[in-house]
Amino acid sequence: MFAYTVRRLLQMIPLLLAASVVIYALLALQPGDPLDELRRQNPRITAEQFEALKRAYGLDQPLHIRYFKWLSRAVQGDLGYSRTYGIPAAEYIFVQRLPKTLLLSGLALTLALVVAIPVGVFSAVRQYSLADYAITFLSFVGFSMPVFFLGILLLYLFAIWLPDHIPGFPRFPTGGVPGVLWEDVRSGAISFWYFLGQWAWHLILPVIALSSLQMAEWTRFMRASLLEVLSQDYIRTARAKGLSERVVLYKHALRNALIPIVTLVGLAIPGVLGGATITETIFSYPGMGRAIFDALVEKDYNVAMAALAFLALMTALFNLLADLAYAVVDPRIRYS
Amino acid sequence: MQKVGKLAVLGITALGLALAGPQDNSLVIGASQEPRVLAGDFLSVISNQSIKSEIEQYLFAPLIGFNANSENFPVLATQVPTQQNGRLRVTDIGGGKKRLEMDLTIRPDARWSDGKPITTEDVQFYFEVGKAKGMPVLNPDYWERVNLRVKDARNFTVIFEPAYYYDTYGSPIGYAPKHIMGPEWEKVKAAARGLDSDKDAEKLNELYRNFFLKFATPQALNRGAMVYSGPFKLKRWVPGNSIEMERNPNFPIKPEGGESKYVQKVVYRFIQNTNSLLVAVIGGSIDATSSVSLTFDQARSKQLTSRAPGRFDIWFVPGAIWEHIDINKFENCQTVRDLGLNDKRTRQAILHALNREGLVKAFFDGLQPVAHTWIAPVNPLFNPNVKKYEFDLKKAEALLAEMGWRKGPDGILQRTVGGRTVRFEIEYVTTAGNAIRERTQQFFAEDLKKIGIAVKINNAPSAVVFADDYIQRASECKWTGMFEFAWVSNLQEDGGLFQYKNLNTGAIMVPTKENNYQGQNIGGWRNDEFDRLTSQAVLEFDEAKRKALFARAQEIWAEELPALPLYFRANPYVVRKGLVNYVASAYSGGYGYPGWNAWEIGWESRGAVKKWDQAKYALSVK
Numbered sequence: 001m002f003a004y005t006v007r008r009l010l011q012m013i014p015l016l017l018a019a020s021v022v023i024y025a026l027l028a029l030q031p032g033d034p035l036d037e038l039r040r041q042n043p044r045i046t047a048e049q050f051e052a053l054k055r056a057y058g059l060d061q062p063l064h065i066r067y068f069k070w071l072s073r074a075v076q077g078d079l080g081y082s083r084t085y086g087i088p089a090a091e092y093i094f095v096q097r098l099p100k101t102l103l104l105s106g107l108a109l110t111l112a113l114v115v116a117i118p119v120g121v122f123s124a125v126r127q128y129s130l131a132d133y134a135i136t137f138l139s140f141v142g143f144s145m146p147v148f149f150l151g152i153l154l155l156y157l158f159a160i161w162l163p164d165h166i167p168g169f170p171r172f173p174t175g176g177v178p179g180v181l182w183e184d185v186r187s188g189a190i191s192f193w194y195f196l197g198q199w200a201w202h203l204i205l206p207v208i209a210l211s212s213l214q215m216a217e218w219t220r221f222m223r224a225s226l227l228e229v230l231s232q233d234y235i236r237t238a239r240a241k242g243l244s245e246r247v248v249l250y251k252h253a254l255r256n257a258l259i260p261i262v263t264l265v266g267l268a269i270p271g272v273l274g275g276a277t278i279t280e281t282i283f284s285y286p287g288m289g290r291a292i293f294d295a296l297v298e299k300d301y302n303v304a305m306a307a308l309a310f311l312a313l314m315t316a317l318f319n320l321l322a323d324l325a326y327a328v329v330d331p332r333i334r335y336s
Numbered sequence: 337m338q339k340v341g342k343l344a345v346l347g348i349t350a351l352g353l354a355l356a357g358p359q360d361n362s363l364v365i366g367a368s369q370e371p372r373v374l375a376g377d378f379l380s381v382i383s384n385q386s387i388k389s390e391i392e393q394y395l396f397a398p399l400i401g402f403n404a405n406s407e408n409f410p411v412l413a414t415q416v417p418t419q420q421n422g423r424l425r426v427t428d429i430g431g432g433k434k435r436l437e438m439d440l441t442i443r444p445d446a447r448w449s450d451g452k453p454i455t456t457e458d459v460q461f462y463f464e465v466g467k468a469k470g471m472p473v474l475n476p477d478y479w480e481r482v483n484l485r486v487k488d489a490r491n492f493t494v495i496f497e498p499a500y501y502y503d504t505y506g507s508p509i510g511y512a513p514k515h516i517m518g519p520e521w522e523k524v525k526a527a528a529r530g531l532d533s534d535k536d537a538e539k540l541n542e543l544y545r546n547f548f549l550k551f552a553t554p555q556a557l558n559r560g561a562m563v564y565s566g567p568f569k570l571k572r573w574v575p576g577n578s579i580e581m582e583r584n585p586n587f588p589i590k591p592e593g594g595e596s597k598y599v600q601k602v603v604y605r606f607i608q609n610t611n612s613l614l615v616a617v618i619g620g621s622i623d624a625t626s627s628v629s630l631t632f633d634q635a636r637s638k639q640l641t642s643r644a645p646g647r648f649d650i651w652f653v654p655g656a657i658w659e660h661i662d663i664n665k666f667e668n669c670q671t672v673r674d675l676g677l678n679d680k681r682t683r684q685a686i687l688h689a690l691n692r693e694g695l696v697k698a699f700f701d702g703l704q705p706v707a708h709t710w711i712a713p714v715n716p717l718f719n720p721n722v723k724k725y726e727f728d729l730k731k732a733e734a735l736l737a738e739m740g741w742r743k744g745p746d747g748i749l750q751r752t753v754g755g756r757t758v759r760f761e762i763e764y765v766t767t768a769g770n771a772i773r774e775r776t777q778q779f780f781a782e783d784l785k786k787i788g789i790a791v792k793i794n795n796a797p798s799a800v801v802f803a804d805d806y807i808q809r810a811s812e813c814k815w816t817g818m819f820e821f822a823w824v825s826n827l828q829e830d831g832g833l834f835q836y837k838n839l840n841t842g843a844i845m846v847p848t849k850e851n852n853y854q855g856q857n858i859g860g861w862r863n864d865e866f867d868r869l870t871s872q873a874v875l876e877f878d879e880a881k882r883k884a885l886f887a888r889a890q891e892i893w894a895e896e897l898p899a900l901p902l903y904f905r906a907n908p909y910v911v912r913k914g915l916v917n918y919v920a921s922a923y924s925g926g927y928g929y930p931g932w933n934a935w936e937i938g939w940e941s942r943g944a945v946k947k948w949d950q951a952k953y954a955l956s957v958k
Contacts, residue, residue, distance in 0.1 A: 030799060031797075031799045031800045031803040031805075031806075036799075036802060036803060036804065038474060045475075045476060045477060046476075046477070046843065046854070047851070047852055047854045049476040049477070049480075050854075052470075052472075052476070052533075052534075052537065053472055053474075053476075055534065055537035055538070056470065056472040056537040056538060056540070056541040057472070057538070057541065058538045081542065081545065084372060084383065085372045085373075085382075085383075086372060086373055086377070086382035086383065086545050086548070086549050086552070086553075087549065087553065096575070100576075152611060155611075155612060155615050156615065159615050159616075159619055160615055160618055160619055163619075171619060174607060174612045174613070174615045174616040174619065174621075175607055175608075175609060175612040176576055176577050176605075176606060176607055176608075177574070177575075177576040177577050178574075178577065179574045179577045179578050180574070181558070181572075181574055183558070281608070281609055282609050282611070282612065283609070283612065284576075284606070284607045284608035284609045284612055284613075285576075286575070286576040290608070
């Protein structure tokens with residue numbers, strides 16, 4: 001197992017290098033460069049002045065030189081500066097954006113899991129009951145409702161319609177992050193609980209919008225997977241030897257039924273780190289998805305590189321972790 | 337003390353909900369963009385976002401302001417330099433070049449928010465930083481021409497060489513707090529010693545950026561790293577949420593009736609998604625919108641307009657963004673010769689066939705008026721009496737018949753050129769994904785079909801069509817017909833968009849291989865009289881004479897039609913009833929944002945006196 005892990009980790013190095021080359025090339029080869037817009041804004045800029053600016057931003061060198069410069073700095077932990085924010089790309093991505101994304105997407109993922117597994121189990125155990133039909137219906141609604149529509153709908157409902165029509169109904173925030181700083185808590189201006197409450201208040205709608213799709217999806221998977229396991233011979237054996245239904249269900253069936261869910265969750269985690277561009281856009285939430293999107297549009301290469309290379313690393317890493325987790329969940333799987 | 341802080345913080349979060357406006361004499365402005373940096377980045381080296389310039393109007397007062405009527409007025413300077421008061425001198429320096437000197441005096445009561453006086457040392461400091469070797473300024477043309485002569489602590493002269501008339505618009509120079517930023521700058525200078533502006537351009541850039549950042553990030557500003565000189569000072573910046581500014585008692589200009597009658601606190605609320613911003617406006621938590629906020633269509637949406645009466649005014653301020661169709665006129669392109677695009681009659685015929693009045697009525701309720709030249713009607717140089725091309729298919733057909741075009745069997749015009757029969761099928765390029773432009777394209781394609789012109793749509797994302805190897809390459813026939821996009825019609829108009837040659841600098845403005853594809857005259861128009869008139873006009877410091885030169889240049893332009901003018905875009909603003917002097921015009925403050933007179937903004941119910949009427953500068957939905 002240890003040798004296997006080390007081997008997999010070593011294999012990741014060329015993979016990540018290749019990924020970084022591809023990402024860098026795709027970024028640099030997209031039409032236009034970061035200074036194009038400037039030229040349109042300032043007609044009086046001369047060719048020489050423009051070249052001087054290109055030099056200042058290192059855009060005058062050929063692609064491969066720029067890549068190796070970037071790589072040699074990146075392996076030393078220097079991911080360069082964000083051209084549009086002026087701060088180190090690493091600080092922007094890992095300090096400002098990643099924690100906020102982890103909070104939003106992490107909560108959404110947890111909520112989706114916490115709801116989907118019991119509901120899926122319930123639905124499978126009571127197959128073809130009224131409750132099962134209701135859950136199936138709802139999960140198809142959740143499945144087919146695009147997040148951009150659900151988001152706007154939630155906003156309109158909870159920030160305008162309900163407060164307008166029901167006196168005393170709280171008006172939900174229309175997005176963004178709360179106007180409280182962590183420094184306020186440290187200086188004692190506000191209490192920790194108030195700070196937490198403000199964040200929770202701002203996160204309710206985006207978390208619901210973001211989790212609905214996965215919740216629906218995983219409920220269906222959980223239900224299907226458990227039903228399949230419940231029809232296996234060893235379940236019949238377990239029942240035949242007189243085990244209680246509880247033990248059959250939770251000890252024999254559920255553990256096996258969870259294996260495909262582990263795969264799904266493992267694959268979903270890099271997605272969590274990558275943020276949810278659409279949800280973040282609708283709720284004006286400053287997370288990774290927006291950061292990557294904006295960086296691509298504004299040709300902020302260092303930021304896009306830092307974020308995308310990080311995602312490549314995380315995808316590779318979580319694939320490995322999911323593989324290792326199989327071994328834990330399923331005793332039949334052994335790596336050597 | 338702790339309790340006070342607590343109340344302050346609770347107050348801000350409450351603002352995010354519904355309580356705002358006249359109740360506590362504050363102003364909440366909604367914006368869809370958040371500045372990356374503020375204040376310390378005084379040369380806009382790190383960021384030149386419009387939201388940054390807009391907010392900085394509250395934090396820093398210019399020496400000379402530019403009001404909604406496009407006139408200079410003194411703010412922190414005692415007087416506007418004019419030839420009449422002897423503070424403005426123009427001299428000939430030979431070779432057709434001029435030299436401009438402007439004497440300025442800083443108000444004796446001008447102070448930073450920490451109480452320190454604003455002096456010529458601060459102007460000198462600004463000048464020194466801007467002139468530093470390898471400083472990646474975005475307006476190098478300005479920095480190459482400007483010079484400074486300091487007389488004493490309050491008097492100085494700004495010199496431009498060569499000088500152009502627009503150097504007299506607004507402040508000729510800025511200033512920055514030397515007592516705050518100076519020590520750090522000395523360190524940067526020491527580190528930059530020995531670096532070469534060519535070889536070490538990247539290193540210098542990084543040094544300079546780090547310097548500005550120390551006084552510009554939310555963290556630095558919340559720590560109090562910066563001082564301010566405007567009517568407001570920054571109190572708190574919560575990234576992703578808001579910026580709160582409070583009145584700066586050291587600001588020397590007091591509005592009518594005393595500053596207590598005007599807003600005491602200005603909060604910029606950032607809601608990136610404009611649909612969510614619209615929800616917030618409807619919900620009532622926003623008093624006014626910024627210049628970077630709702631889209632034109634959102635401001636006309638029924639959800640908003642039906643709730644507006646008695647609550648909001650919705651203004652559409654005609655701006656300086658000029659939507660137009662450029663045309664390839666390079667004779668070396670076969671398509672151009674075949675279609676006769678290099679002949680003004682073809683261009684006139686096309687313009688007669690485009691129902692522009694119908695377009696602005698159908699799509700914009702007439703709130704974005706049809707343009708007749710490339711100069712915005714709010715620009716003092718605008719000539720309203722140029723030739724106008726009304727929608728007239730008969731005239732269009734007659735002009736085309738004159739050029740030998742006849743309807744072919746498929747209803748499309750054709751003619752014989754050099755023994756070949758050519759069809760009138762014209763390429764129409766614009767930015768893919770821009771819904772308004774794509775709708776416009778469909779609308780015009782229908783119009784053109786009526787006179788027998790087939791349109792071949794060839795759209796691509798803006799990054800593709802605006803890339804150097806596309807837009808700048810009409811000379812190599814990369815695009816061969818019509819190209820719809822927008823220019824900003826500059827207040828500092830110099831005719832550069834349509835000059836073949838700038839006679840003052842000698843630069844060729846038509847992008848070809850010979851000049852490394854530089855220049856904005858992308859369609860390749862050449863009219864020597866236009867070049868002469870516009871080149872002469874920028875050296876003319878007498879406004880009447882300058883106007884006459886530009887008036888003639890616009891007549892030539894409208895006759896020759898190097899490009900087809902469509903309309904000027906309007907910027908929408910939603911303003912709560914009772915808020916006064918929150919007024920924008922196309923060039924107010926230089927860029928056309930509200931807030932150029934921040935100290936006069938207030939609520940009528942709180943005793944603020946209305947000095948500026950937005951209705952004078954804008955259209956409104958009926």
